[in-house]
């Protein structure tokens with residue numbers, strides 16, 4: 001893909017023609033990317049809930065010293081830090097080297113909050129790599145809940161595994177990782193106390209650790225036993241594969257490493273909504289009655305967000321699938337402005353049901369772009 005010499009203003013002046021065509025076709029204003037110049041960078045404090053306020057303050061101070069700019073906690077999204085200078089690199093930060101913070105946009109934190117996980121929940125994360133949200137979820141369900149992460153890419157699952165291993169510390173994180181297609185994945189939630197050595201001995205499966213089975217952390221215990229539970233999941237995150245056009249970090253990566261990487265994403269564009277719908281349907285199938293699914297993408301294209309959701313809702317009536325406010329009792333609305341969902345070309349009754357979905361937008365929210373919808377399953381299918 002060749003860079004475009006002129007025509008568009010700001011950062012978009014350097015966008016290749018194929019990207020500009022994509023933006024035009026999807027009604028996305030190229031000016032949205034100018035935020036790359038001005039937006040802060042965000043970090044997440046690992047195991048934030050386990051730290052005292054003094055420890056958090058000391059960590060913030062340490063990051064401020066290394067970053068040499070203003071650093072503050074993000075109100076309403078626990079554990080997130082806003083670093084005023086976006087150009088600050090993770091390699092500059094001692095807190096990153098020590099594993100105390102990870103790079104993660106606050107929009108992703110909002111998607112995790114929207115899921116409303118509680119200790120003890122069994123959570124399914126259907127497109128989990130490289131694992132930023134997975135790690136957050138694993139902290140949220142501890143000590144006895146579990147997170148089952150699925151990603152089609154074995155290499156990216158390996159990255160998730162390293163991330164969990166590195167950051168689990170002394171905490172027990174109950175994570176299973178599968179390199180599989182999330183659209184057909186079918187393992188149910190792990191059995192009760194699958195991580196407990198006594199439960200394994202009782203089941204006679206303590207020695208049945210299988211090679212080639214899913215990877216389990218933080219202790220490698222009985223993956224075969226873990227994989228064979230019969231329960232549906234309490235929470236499902238479908239942070240679906242997309243064209244990543246709303247992710248400022250991705251756009252910066254394409255700008256710095258080469259636009260051909262973006263071309264690969266865009267060439268897949270036309271097939272992506274169908275994959276997203278299949279992922280959403282499969283996540284729904286694996287969700288228990290009364291459970292909650294969050295559908296999110298880092299695309300700004302309605303075709304990958306509102307249209308996918310409308311197609312899903314057209315198949316699932318209002319007494320089965322209810323869109324709920326992203327913010328509510330499960331999570332207080334953080335002081336981050338959001339945009340409402342767009343109205344997709346769909347029958348009025350389906351369009352009306354989309355009202356609670358939101359868009360985080362670089363210009364309005366001061367974050368990377370993210371679409372978030374929270375759907376409750378009211379009855380089995």
Ligand SMILES: C[S@@+](CC[C@H](N)C(=O)[O-])C[C@H]1O[C@@H](n2cnc3c(N)ncnc32)[C@H](O)[C@@H]1O
Nearest residue numbers: 127128129130131132133151152181182239241
């Ligand atoms: C937007 S990223 C997910 C980011 C991740 N949730 C996080 O917070 O770090 C989308 C992921 O979906 C994966 N993916 C693509 N097709 C898939 C499929 N059919 N099943 C499962 N994962 C898939 C990609 O490999 C990629 O890692």
